Amino acid sequence: xxxxxxxxxxxxxxxxxxxxxxxxxxxxxxxxxxxxxxxxxxxxxxxxxxxxxxxxxxxxxxxxxxxxxxxxxxxxxxxxxxxxxxxxxxxxxxxxxxxxxxxxxxxxxxxxxxxxxxxxxxxxxxxxxxxxxxxxxxxxxxxxxxxxx
Numbered sequence: 001x002x003x004x005x006x007x008x009x010x011x012x013x014x015x016x017x018x019x020x021x022x023x024x025x026x027x028x029x030x031x032x033x034x035x036x037x038x039x040x041x042x043x044x045x046x047x048x049x050x051x052x053x054x055x056x057x058x059x060x061x062x063x064x065x066x067x068x069x070x071x072x073x074x075x076x077x078x079x080x081x082x083x084x085x086x087x088x089x090x091x092x093x094x095x096x097x098x099x100x101x102x103x104x105x106x107x108x109x110x111x112x113x114x115x116x117x118x119x120x121x122x123x124x125x126x127x128x129x130x131x132x133x134x135x136x137x138x139x140x141x142x143x144x145x146x147x148x149x
């Protein structure tokens with residue numbers, strides 16, 4: 001388990017949840033965790049920062065535009081979930097906000113890893129409705145959880 005002063009994250013368990021999600025959907029999901037929103041990012045909100053990270057990770061490069069980013073800035077108390085246009089057109093802002101709120105409620109209980117894992121599962125179920133796994137599916141984006149402190 002990887003520990004930050006007040007944020008225990010089990011990177012391996014989260015990566016396993018991402019791999020499981022990709023067993024039943026052709027969509028791609030990444031998790032990006034950092035201590036604070038960096039000043040050099042020149043943004044104020046978690047959503048703005050998540051959009052930057054989404055672009056930096058080239059998540060818009062999936063064939064079906066169905067990449068999803070879970071972003072957490074734990075010390076800044078910010079989180080956001082960004083879905084590329086292919087999936088966003090089906091689920092919209094309300095779904096992403098609901099998942100963020102679920103994560104935050106788990107974070108308040110100091111249950112960081114489980115909060116992220118349950119949200120990955122929730123997102124996976126939704127993605128599978130619109131982007132079920134295909135016989136020729138390829139893993140287009142790395143499953144590694146990115147952690148910056």
